[in-house]
Amino acid sequence: MDKMLDVREMAPKDRHPRIFDAFKALGPGESFILINDHEPRPLLYQFQAEHDGEFEWWPLEQGPLAWRVVVAKREKSGPHRTLTDFFQTDHRRLDAIFDRFKDAVRVKKFEEAASAFREFRLGLTRHIKAEEEILFPVFEDKTGMHDAGPTAVMRMDHKDIKELMDKIVNAADAKDEKTATDGAQAIFNILADHNMKEEHILYPETDSFLSDAERAQVIKKAQTLP
Ligand SMILES: [Fe+2]
Ligand SMILES: [Fe+2]
Structure with a gap:
């Protein structure tokens, strides 16, 4: 069972730092399911800007009440991904x-x-x-x-x-x-x-x-x- 990170009850200003802390704590190949109450698009852009080539982003549910996405740390990270x-x-x-x-x-x-x-x-x-x-x-x-x-x-x-x-x-x-x-x-x-x-x-x-x-x-x- 994947770990869950439900940020819906957190203050908005705390959400991104908590999510990036959780990502940093992952070992290679590990993942968690992020649950949010809106489309986490700015978060994806931040991942792409700060962790290019290091993560996976696989949406599981896209509203209307909950947005769930698998965030994984790639086994082999780096910019040369095919x-x-x-x-x-x-x-x-x-x-x-x-x-x-x-x-x-x-x-x-x-x-x-x-x-x-x-x-x-x-x-x-x-x-x-x-x-x-x-x-x-x-x-x-x-x-x-x-x-x-x-x-x-x-x-x-x-x-x-x-x-x-x-x-x-x-x-x-x-x-x-x-x-x-x-x-x-x-x-x-x-x-x-x-x-x-x-x-x-x-x-x-x-x-x-x-x-x-x-x-x-x-x-x-x-x-x-x-
Ligand atoms: Fe195909
Ligand atoms: Fe295909």
Whole structure:
């Protein structure tokens, strides 16, 4: 279980210092879940300015009542981060949430399953957005492959995945376990192949076109997506 840092009851002026103290106290690879009552955007900017390349920032919930985000200290920190590493780390993280969801379904803990699925859906939706709006355009511009290249195939997978996620949410609301489980299996099947192609072809190729500074810019933009 991740450590929690709930700053909602703290005086606003104390919040940032407490959060940065908690971050400094983390060992490499450790994390906490920050809980706040508003979008912690200024905080993210401060992390990017003061701890560039040292942290992960993965939103789990984005309002309207609570904002939760995983803040982690990277195992290996430094300015030379590849996009492959950034997006692959997010794949592994989402896989782990998806496992939590499937385990909860298996033992019929549906509340837990629903909450894990909400985290998975938010994370994967943001991941797809970062790929389609930030990463793929770099690949497409550098290679000139727009409609017929690998990104076109990835975009089609994304569309299927998003439709399946909507279907699962509707099935869960209707307590239709069979449709939800079949949908989850279908997403799992698409992602296994999809992620492998991205990790082995698309991400490394895109990395090869960019400088360290440009890669860092892509990661910053991906973190700040709404
Ligand atoms: Fe993708
Ligand atoms: Fe991906």
